[in-house]
Amino acid sequence: MEEKEMDKDIDKNIDSEATEEAVSEADDVKEEQNVEEEQNAEEQTDRKEDKKDAQIAELTDRYKRLLAEFDNYRKRTEKEKSAMYEVGVKDTLEKILPIVDNFERGLATVSEENKEDAFVVGIDKTYRQLTTTLENMGVVAIDTFEKEFDPNIHNAVMHVDDENYGENAIVEEFQKGYMYKESVLRHSMVKVAN
Numbered sequence: 001m002e003e004k005e006m007d008k009d010i011d012k013n014i015d016s017e018a019t020e021e022a023v024s025e026a027d028d029v030k031e032e033q034n035v036e037e038e039q040n041a042e043e044q045t046d047r048k049e050d051k052k053d054a055q056i057a058e059l060t061d062r063y064k065r066l067l068a069e070f071d072n073y074r075k076r077t078e079k080e081k082s083a084m085y086e087v088g089v090k091d092t093l094e095k096i097l098p099i100v101d102n103f104e105r106g107l108a109t110v111s112e113e114n115k116e117d118a119f120v121v122g123i124d125k126t127y128r129q130l131t132t133t134l135e136n137m138g139v140v141a142i143d144t145f146e147k148e149f150d151p152n153i154h155n156a157v158m159h160v161d162d163e164n165y166g167e168n169a170i171v172e173e174f175q176k177g178y179m180y181k182e183s184v185l186r187h188s189m190v191k192v193a194n
Contacts, residue, residue: 090180093139097178097186100134103127104176134178142177142188144170153177155187165193 107127110120142153149156149168157174165171170190177188 089137090183090185093134093137093178093180093185096130096134100127100130101175103130138181139185140179142179142184144173144177144188144190146170149190149192153179153184153187154190154192156192157189158191160191160193162193167194169193 103123103126107120107124110117114120144154147170148166149170154170154177158172160171162171169192171193172191173188174191175186175189178185
């Protein structure tokens with residue numbers, strides 16, 4: 001009987017060892033599953049964060065591009081507005097220049113004895129006021145006196161052979177030319193020698 005009891009004890013020990021091993025293996029499997037689940041959860045969180053980061057980067061890039069486009073648009077419209085203003089000013093000034101020419105022609109015909117006449121003095125003052133205003137706006141008469149012909153600012157309407165003058169020298173001015181800032185408003189009409 002003692003052998004049976006020993007066999008039972010051995011069987012119990014074997015069963016308890018097997019049970020302990022099984023429980024230990026089950027715990028290990030559960031622990032592995034928990035680790036895998038945690039890793040999966042972390043990966044999903046990382047994926048969500050990666051998606052959010054990518055979305056943030058895309059929106060930031062879009063914002064920067066729109067900001068740059070708007071800045072370029074603002075600069076372009078400013079340039080266009082400035083160019084339109086310049087064109088409008090030049091067009092207006094071109095229409096005023098014949099009036100200046102008429103004042104000059106009229107004042108040139110006044111005789112010496114009539115220069116002190118109130119009417120002539122009034123016309124002269126009006127002419128001076130007009131030319132001063134034009135100069136303040138940036139309109140300057142092109143100087144042709146003893147200058148060499150320059151096709152960029154002069155318009156040669158006559159040519160004369162005269163040994164008293166140098167090559168391409170301006171001999172006479174028929175109509176004054178004017179510059180507005182850095183551009184030619186009206187070319188000077190001149191007679192060129194040689």
